[in-house]
Amino acid sequence: MNTSIPKGTRDFSPEEMAKRNYIFNTIKDVYALYGYQQIETPSMENLSTLMGKYGEEGDKLLFKVLNSGDFLSKVNKDELMECCSPHIAACICEKGLRYDLTVPFARYVVMHRNELQMPFKRYQIQPVWRADRPQKGRYREFYQCDADVVGSDSLLNEVELMQIIDTVFTRFGIRVQIKINNRKILTGIAEVIGAADKIVDITVAIDKLEKIGIDNVNDELRKAGLSDEAIQRIQPIILLSGTNDEKLNVISEVLASSETGLKGVEETRFILDTLKACSLKNEMQLDLTLARGLNYYTGAIFEVKALDTPMGSITGGGRYDNLTGIFGMPGLSGVGISFGADRIFDVLNTLDLYPKEAVNATQLLFINFGECEAAYCMPVASMCRNKGIRTEVYPDKAKMKKQMSYANARNIPFVAMAGENEMAEGKITLKNMVTGEQQLVDKEKTADIIMQQ
Numbered sequence: 001m002n003t004s005i006p007k008g009t010r011d012f013s014p015e016e017m018a019k020r021n022y023i024f025n026t027i028k029d030v031y032a033l034y035g036y037q038q039i040e041t042p043s044m045e046n047l048s049t050l051m052g053k054y055g056e057e058g059d060k061l062l063f064k065v066l067n068s069g070d071f072l073s074k075v076n077k078d079e080l081m082e083c084c085s086p087h088i089a090a091c092i093c094e095k096g097l098r099y100d101l102t103v104p105f106a107r108y109v110v111m112h113r114n115e116l117q118m119p120f121k122r123y124q125i126q127p128v129w130r131a132d133r134p135q136k137g138r139y140r141e142f143y144q145c146d147a148d149v150v151g152s153d154s155l156l157n158e159v160e161l162m163q164i165i166d167t168v169f170t171r172f173g174i175r176v177q178i179k180i181n182n183r184k185i186l187t188g189i190a191e192v193i194g195a196a197d198k199i200v201d202i203t204v205a206i207d208k209l210e211k212i213g214i215d216n217v218n219d220e221l222r223k224a225g226l227s228d229e230a231i232q233r234i235q236p237i238i239l240l241s242g243t244n245d246e247k248l249n250v251i252s253e254v255l256a257s258s259e260t261g262l263k264g265v266e267e268t269r270f271i272l273d274t275l276k277a278c279s280l281k282n283e284m285q286l287d288l289t290l291a292r293g294l295n296y297y298t299g300a301i302f303e304v305k306a307l308d309t310p311m312g313s314i315t316g317g318g319r320y321d322n323l324t325g326i327f328g329m330p331g332l333s334g335v336g337i338s339f340g341a342d343r344i345f346d347v348l349n350t351l352d353l354y355p356k357e358a359v360n361a362t363q364l365l366f367i368n369f370g371e372c373e374a375a376y377c378m379p380v381a382s383m384c385r386n387k388g389i390r391t392e393v394y395p396d397k398a399k400m401k402k403q404m405s406y407a408n409a410r411n412i413p414f415v416a417m418a419g420e421n422e423m424a425e426g427k428i429t430l431k432n433m434v435t436g437e438q439q440l441v442d443k444e445k446t447a448d449i450i451m452q453q
Contacts, residue, residue: 008140022358031123041104064093097129110327118151148336181290188261207291368394387447
């Protein structure tokens with residue numbers, strides 16, 4: 001019997017699930033704090049909803065689901081002999097697993113547009129699937145934690161999302177740098193160096209600056225067809241340093257002839273100036289080399305990096321102008337962010353930042369000495385649970401050593417014992433498994449004593 005799981009998928013142990021739930025619950029709590037409402041969409045969507053939304057490469061990475069029943073009934077033998085996989089797949093598969101949460105969200109907005117109050121602030125934390133080649137840090141099944149506001153052009157939405165990012169990572173105890181740029185600034189840069197048609201090539205190249213260095217970036221720009229003069233003109237912009245205000249002042253002068261570029265500067269200045277009064281705990285940095293999926297974003301773009309451990313982007317997002325246009329409802333602007341739960345999991349592990357109470361499930365274990373003793377302990381256990389203490393009663397009359405080993409293996413901090421003497425006095429012997437201290441307590445006070453520790 002094969003007991004393996006598909007490549008690119010994972011089992012999660014109870015401890016890992018406790019950590020993951022801590023991440024999800026923290027993010028959920030902060031989203032709710034800012035008025036975002038949770039939705040969920042089906043794991044499966046009609047392939048007509050998904051196909052053509054992610055480009056040719058994305059279409060290949062969609063997991064397709066076979067039709068129920070005789071799925072070959074719509075395919076004739078000649079077509080099967082020709083082995084035309086895309087055509088056969090279209091005949092035998094009408095559904096697929098969702099590739100991301102954005103396209104299903106766009107479909108949701110179009111389907112429910114008459115019921116939604118605009119602006120609509122939604123968050124969604126669900127798994128997605130991609131038939132990608134599995135490798136370290138890349139899975140075929142993984143979670144996305146998205147929040148979006150649609151139906152509003154206000155830059156206050158961008159400001160609020162930056163506050164959400166800051167609040168989430170402050171609660172996690174992770175020091176981060178929040179990088180910001182604007183698609184319009186990047187378009188303006190391409191215009192003023194005389195290479196407006198090369199905007200994608202330019203931004204793809206400069207987005208790699210941290211990884212490959214300035215010389216290799218310039219080589220890529222040269223290969224993309226930029227003249228040496230254009231490459232020279234872009235150098236001061238790529239290497240721009242100083243405070244956010246200083247960078248904005250310089251880039252305003254550089255982009256003086258670009259209406260689009262100046263609009264991007266104006267938007268970025270508003271976001272950064274408004275955030276100054278919001279007392280963020282983490283640094284906001286204007287990074288003119290930040291690009292992120294430029295074919296998708298149209299305004300502000302964001303990315304978050306952890307400061308105390310090397311890791312790629314752990315959160316990203318930006319403004320887009322046409323979320324629902326792919327479904328025939330054009331003109332709906334929105335802005336959104338997505339937390340990278342798997343990478344945040346790794347950062348919290350590396351920095352050992354999980355609160356003990358988030359990881360240790362059971363707080364109190366009652367030792368089972370026999371039928372009478374268990375019957376005596378059950379009401380005390382119920383009393384503890386009623387006061388919010390996570391409590392277990394060991395189900396079997398086993399050797400004391402075995403029950404204590406169970407408590408140690410589960411990292412249970414308190415063990416309660418009641419034998420003949422305790423029962424006669426209405427008491428419980430409570431042992432602190434961390435310090436080794438034992439005390440005899442009134443059974444009614446068991447919960448209170450644990451809550452005070």
